[in-house]
Amino acid sequence: MSAGQWLIAPEGVSWFFDAGAPSLDFAAAPEPVHARDLGEWLATRFERLDAADASERDLADAMTLRATIERLSTAAADRETLDPDDVDTLNLFGATPDVPPALAGGRRQAGAGRLRTGQALSSLARDAIAILAVEPERIRRCDADDCRRVFRDESRTANRRWCSMQRCGNRAKVRAHRARLAAASA
Numbered sequence: 001m002s003a004g005q006w007l008i009a010p011e012g013v014s015w016f017f018d019a020g021a022p023s024l025d026f027a028a029a030p031e032p033v034h035a036r037d038l039g040e041w042l043a044t045r046f047e048r049l050d051a052a053d054a055s056e057r058d059l060a061d062a063m064t065l066r067a068t069i070e071r072l073s074t075a076a077a078d079r080e081t082l083d084p085d086d087v088d089t090l091n092l093f094g095a096t097p098d099v100p101p102a103l104a105g106g107r108r109q110a111g112a113g114r115l116r117t118g119q120a121l122s123s124l125a126r127d128a129i130a131i132l133a134v135e136p137e138r139i140r141r142c143d144a145d146d147c148r149r150v151f152r153d154e155s156r157t158a159n160r161r162w163c164s165m166q167r168c169g170n171r172a173k174v175r176a177h178r179a180r181l182a183a184a185s186a
């Protein structure tokens with residue numbers, strides 16, 4: 001269900017990060033500066049949503065939800081108690097109408113009812129509630145000491161260690177290889 005996204009690392013390299021859940025992808029996305037940034041990001045996840053629908057009010061809501069998901073998922077990854085105020089905020093977002101599922105092939109025009117940005121935010125909040133409530137032990141941090149990014153391990157064997165195999169996984173392999181060479185030549 002999670003789609004992941006391309007991010008730009010501080011050193012300028014783009015890399016693909018699949019956080020393992022739509023709500024965690026949302027928290028990991030670049031901070032939206034304008035309502036339009038928010039609308040465009042949400043439109044890539046909710047195809048019936050018009051990117052132009054996002055208002056300044058939606059942007060403020062999104063920033064609150066994003067920070068809340070970030071704090072709660074980090075606490076879950078660190079096996080800490082969730083802040084009750086954050087839990088209340090998340091539940092409040094999740095209690096509003098979300099994006100309803102729609103099956104293609106009906107007689108009515110698709111998208112007859114206009115989808116609102118708030119519904120997309122509610123869907124993301126509900127996703128966060130689901131992953132924090134069910135198997136929260138799957139929410140973990142990247143093993144790399146200089147990364148520690150939060151993701152949800154969706155793998156069947158629940159043994160994902162890295163935010164990205166191409167990024168931190170590879171760096172760890174290179175380090176291990178160098179250490180072996182150093183040990184062999186010592």
Ligand SMILES: [Zn+2]
Nearest residue numbers: 142147163168
């Ligand atoms: Zn990492």
